[in-house]
Amino acid sequence: MALLKQCKQQVCDVIEQESEKLHALSQDIWKTPELAYKEHTAHQLLTSFFSSQAWEVQAHYHLDTAFRAQWSSEATDCPPLHVGFLCEYDAMPEIGHACGHNLIAEVGAAAALGLRGALESVQPPRQVQITVLGTPAEEDGGGKIDLIKAGAFEDMDVVLMAHPAQGDAGYIPDEAIHDVTVKYYGKASHASAYPWEGINALDAAILAYNNISVLRQQMKPTWRVHGIIKNGGVKPNIIPDYTELEFYLRAPSLKDLADLREKSYACFNSAATATGCKVELSSSTHDFYDVLPNKTLAKTYKENGKQVGMWFASEETELNAMAGSTDFGNVTYEVPGLHPYFYIGSNAFNHTAEYTEAAGSEKAQYYTLRTAKSLAMTALDVIFNPDLLESIRQDWKMAKEMEDIPSGIDTARDLNCRAGCSSFHIKNKTE
């Protein structure tokens, strides 16, 4: 295992050598925040970066702003092992890179460079193919789901990425999500002279919002429903003939999400019945699945993370934390995957202007690069230890089987991880 140790050192050295270029890459992405499927500048920056590093790049890979960069070590008698690293790079409306996806892109790029550098310095035990996928539209749409449908993950053995947060964690149970747009159609009328001639679409919107609030008492603690009114009418003296809401429904499993969806749709539909409005429910984006856990991958990542100075809360704390949702969940149903969270040197919370600032700060660099080191070192463990890969595959099979157990029967996951989840925030020990 001296060779593995040497490779891990090489990962760290290569990432340090490339640190200035990597920092410039994430800075340039951060300075030009772009929304889902429109990340043209980030796409250009990343594809140029990989081309300049002598990777084989497919620039518009199934989607305009997706890409695939590939490198392979020399062939051996064994079948190759295929490792995927993912880069996200979409931003949020108005507040820029408030979820730090510029740093996700940097982690993916740094880990890929580090792993390649390490494998080039030795004769690896088997052929290794590294693929970096540029995956647009995580915040809205689900670019990874488009890429799954195009077969992008079909021959991968493991897929790795990491997401900025408030602390380091090997696995946090990201939830399945369904987004729904609710449109109410009423009838306009003079609000003072002939209100009885109108059908009030705003009343329907308010009832829908309140119906959901009433439902909340009967929701499981892990369920989340939150929404906004996108159109609430045009003038107080016109009975609103049209309103529009957008809601996100989230639950820790696909089964629960189906239950929540049925209950929520009843809330939206009954508001239409009560007011005499017509209602239209639609979903413009793919449902994101929950992120399947992989104990072996998470444990290996945490062991490597500790080597580069990370601190992790207990597994129980991690499992009881709450995060958001990600289209990486769908990836974990296709191939064993790891989606750890990482500290970026700030107490700010994701989706705030303060987090945008933190994601562009010099301070975030140290934490971002150590995350990349830990991901690449995890890939090395998989490459050098065939038993580890077998255990990763077993974990993956088991997690998928558990998902299929009908609701009503408590699965081990329900018993272990889901009760009383309350906090997104895993604190870093240094805070």
Ligand SMILES: NCCC[C@H](NC(=O)CCN)C(=O)O
């Ligand atoms: N419509 C999808 C929303 C995804 C969004 N993702 C994040 O915040 C990234 C952290 N997992 C979310 O609201 O969860």
